[in-house]
Amino acid sequence: MGKIGKSIIYYQGQPVGTFAANDPNMDALNYDQCFIRDFVPSALAFLMKGQSEIVRNFLKITLALQSHEPQMDAFKPGPGLMPASFKIESKDGKEYLTADFGEHAIARVPPVDSCLWWIILLRAYTKATGDLSLSHQTEFQEGIKLILDMCLAHRFAMYPTMLVPDGAFTIDRRMGVYEHPLEIQVLFYAALRAARELLLPNNDNCTCLEDVNQRLGTLTYHLREYYWIDLKRLNEIYRFEGDEFGAEVANRFNIYAESIPGWLMEWLPGKGGYLAGNLGPGRMDFRFFALGNLMAIITSLASEQESQMMINLIEQRWRDLIGEMPMKICFPALEGMEWKIITGCDRKNLPWSYHNGGNWPMLLWFLVGAALKTNRIEVVYRAIDIAETHISEDKWAEYYDGKNGRLIGRQARKYQTWTIASYLMAKELMSNPDRLELLTFERE
Numbered sequence: 377m378g379k380i381g382k383s384i385i386y387y388q389g390q391p392v393g394t395f396a397a398n399d400p401n402m403d404a405l406n407y408d409q410c411f412i413r414d415f416v417p418s419a420l421a422f423l424m425k426g427q428s429e430i431v432r433n434f435l436k437i438t439l440a441l442q443s444h445e446p447q448m449d450a451f452k453p454g455p456g457l458m459p460a461s462f463k464i465e466s467k468d469g470k471e472y473l474t475a476d477f478g479e480h481a482i483a484r485v486p487p488v489d490s491c492l493w494w495i496i497l498l499r500a501y502t503k504a505t506g507d508l509s510l511s512h513q514t515e516f517q518e519g520i521k522l523i524l525d526m527c528l529a530h531r532f533a534m535y536p537t538m539l540v541p542d543g544a545f546t547i548d549r550r551m552g553v554y555e556h557p558l559e560i561q562v563l564f565y566a567a568l569r570a571a572r573e574l575l576l577p578n579n580d581n582c583t584c585l586e587d588v589n590q591r592l593g594t595l596t597y598h599l600r601e602y603y604w605i606d607l608k609r610l611n612e613i614y615r616f617e618g619d620e621f622g623a624e625v626a627n628r629f630n631i632y633a634e635s636i637p638g639w640l641m642e643w644l645p646g647k648g649g650y651l652a653g654n655l656g657p658g659r660m661d662f663r664f665f666a667l668g669n670l671m672a673i674i675t676s677l678a679s680e681q682e683s684q685m686m687i688n689l690i691e692q693r694w695r696d697l698i699g700e701m702p703m704k705i706c707f708p709a710l711e712g713m714e715w716k717i718i719t720g721c722d723r724k725n726l727p728w729s730y731h732n733g734g735n736w737p738m739l740l741w742f743l744v745g746a747a748l749k750t751n752r753i754e755v756v757y758r759a760i761d762i763a764e765t766h767i768s769e770d771k772w773a774e775y776y777d778g779k780n781g782r783l784i785g786r787q788a789r790k791y792q793t794w795t796i797a798s799y800l801m802a803k804e805l806m807s808n809p810d811r812l813e814l815l816t817f818e819r820e
C-alpha cells in the first residue's frame with residue numbers, strides 16, 4: 377500500500393481519498409482531485425488490507441457532498457447525484473471541500489456512475505468491517521434513498537434499464553454510449569442489490585424496498601435476455617424480421633440484421649459470448665465493453681454458463697482484448713466516418729486510443745476478479761504476468777494506445793493511482809480469492 381501512500385488526500389488531518397494521478401511532468405488539470413470511480417480500487421485494496429478508516433471517511437464526506445438541490449435550477453445537479461470528483465481548498469487557514477458534478481469537466485458530463493459506486497462501496501465497507509453502524513445512520517439511509525429516488529424514477533423510457541446521456545461513466549466523452557450503456561446498467565444492478573442489503577427493513581423504507589425488488593427482477597431479465605450475444609443469438613438476430621407490429625414479437629427492439637457489423641460475424645468464437653454495449657429502439661451496440669461485462673460476472677448478474685462463455689471469449693480473442701496490457705476498454709475502435717460522426721471528431725479518442733479502443737491497466741482487477749469468480753486461474757496468472765512485464769517500468773501509465781496496446785497512451789498520465797491500486801488489488805485477490813466476496817452477490 378506504500379505505493380498509494382503519496383496519493384492520499386487529507387482533510388482536517390484525516391485521510392479521505394486519493395488523487396487521480398501524480399504526474400510531475402504533466403499539467404494536473406483535474407487529476408489532482410479525488411474521483412469517486414478512481415478511488416474504488418484504492419478503497420477495496422485498503423479494505424482488503426484491514427485499513428478501513430480512509431474508506432469510512434471517504435463515504436462520509438462524499439455523502440455530505442451529495443446534491444440536494446431542488447430541480448428548479450437546471451444548471452445545477454439534480455438531487456441524489458454524487459460528484460465526479462472533489463478537492464480540498466484552503467482559505468484563510470481553513471480547509472474546504474469542493475465538489476465537481478461535471479460543471480468543470482470537459483463537456484459538462486454528469487457522472488451517473490458515482491452514486492452507484494458509492495452504494496456498492498458502502499456495502500463492501502460494511503462486509504469487510506462488519507460495522508453496520510455507518511450504513512444504519514439516518515443520513516446514510518436517506519442518502520441511499522435519494523439515489524434510489526433518482527435512479528428509479530419513471531421518466532421517458534419503458535425499459536427497466538436506466539436512460540443516461542453520452543459519457544456518463546468511465547467513458548466520460550462522447551462515444552455513442554448514451555441511452556442504455558452496459559456499464560451503467562450493471563452498476564445499477566449491483567447498487568440495487570447492495571441497497572437491498574443496506575436499507576433497514578422498517579416502515580420508512582418499505583415502499584422503497586418493494587420498488588428495488590421489483591426493478592431488480594425486470595432489470596435482470598432484460599439484461600440477460602436481450603443484451604446477451606452468442607452465436608445462437610447472433611443467428612436469431614441475423615434472421616430477424618424487421619418492422620414487426622404488436623405485443624408478442626421476436627424482434628422487440630426492431631434491430632435490423634444489416635446493422636450487425638461485419639467484424640462480429642468472424643470474430644465471435646463458437647463457445648464465446650458477451651453482453652452487448654447498449655440496447656435501444658432500432659439499435660444494438662455490438663461493441664464489447666470490458667468493465668460492464670467483467671462486473672456482470674463478478675456480481676453474478678451473468679449466469680454461470682454465460683460467465684464461462686465470456687471468459688472463453690477473452691481467452692480466444694486474447695490479442696484483441698488483452699494484447700500487451702490488460703485490457704481493452706472497448707473493442708473495436710470507431711474509425712473513419714464513424715469516428716467523425718459518433719465522437720464528433722474527438723482528437724483524444726482517435727481510433728485505438730484512450731476510450732476508443734485503448735488498453736487500461738485499471739481494468740486488471742476486474743479481469744482478475746472475473747477470472748477468479750469463474751475459476752479460470754490460468755487467465756489470472758497470464759494477465760498478471762503480462763502486466764508485470766512493464767507496468768511499473770512504464771510508471772503506472774493511465775492507458776495504452778494501439779490495436780494491441782503496445783504504446784503508452786499519447787496523453788496518458790504516469791503515476792495514475794487507479795493503475796497502481798488495480799494492480800495491488802489484483803495481487804491481493806490472487807492471494808486471497810475469498811476477498812472477492814466484497815463485490816459478489818448470491819446468484820438468484
Ligand code: GLC
Pocket residue numbers: 396407411413414545546547548
Ligand atoms: C478521465 C477518465 C475517467 C477518470 C478520470 C480520472 O476523465 O475518462 O474515467 O475517472 O480521467 O482518472
